[in-house]
Amino acid sequence: MLGDLSGAAKIYLVSGYTDMRRSIDGLMAIVRDTYELDPYSNSLFLFCGKRCDRLKALRFDKDGFVLLYKRLDAGRFQWPRNSEEVRNLTRQEFRWLMEGLSIQQPKAIKPITKKPF
Numbered sequence: 001m002l003g004d005l006s007g008a009a010k011i012y013l014v015s016g017y018t019d020m021r022r023s024i025d026g027l028m029a030i031v032r033d034t035y036e037l038d039p040y041s042n043s044l045f046l047f048c049g050k051r052c053d054r055l056k057a058l059r060f061d062k063d064g065f066v067l068l069y070k071r072l073d074a075g076r077f078q079w080p081r082n083s084e085e086v087r088n089l090t091r092q093e094f095r096w097l098m099e100g101l102s103i104q105q106p107k108a109i110k111p112i113t114k115k116p117f
Contacts (some may be wrong), residue, residue, distance in 0.1 A: 006086045008059060009042040011089040012071070014071045015080040019051035020056065024065045039065075046089075046097075052076040078102040 014030065022030070027047060031039040039045070047056045053076050057068040078101060080087065093103040 007061075008044040009092070011044045011046065011081070011094050012098070013087045013089050014048075014085075015048045015082065015087060016084040017050050017081070018047035018056070020047075020049075020054060021117065022056075024058065024067050025055065027067070028065065031057065031058070034084075041055065048077055048079040052079050055079075072100075075100050 012031075014035070018030070019026075027045065028039040030047075031037050031045050037043070037045075039058065040060045043059070046055055047058070048055045054069065054071040055077060057070075059066050059068075062065065077097060079097075080103065089097070094103060097103050
C-alpha cells in the first residue's frame, strides 16, 4: 500500500528521529505543531525511528487518517539525520528511499533550471 500514492499531492519526509511509539494523534501533532503544516492536506508524511529499519506514513483519506507502517526484514532506510526539518520529496526520491537508496543520488540527472541568456 505504501507504493500506491497516486492520490497524494505532496510527500513530506520528517528528517531526524521520531519516537515510533507515537500513534496517529502524536504524529499529527508533530506535523501541525512542530512544522506548522496541515495534517488534513492531501499529503503523505513519512517518519522514521532510530533503527532505520521501519517507518510510519500518515495520510488523511477523505473521512479519516490512515497510518501505514513498514518494517524491513533486512537492511535499513537511508534516512536523512542531519537536522530536524521537513523535506518535500519527489516521487522519484520516494522510490529511491523505498528501494533502500539515498534520496540524494550523486549520479542522477538533475532537472535544469532555466538560465537567462
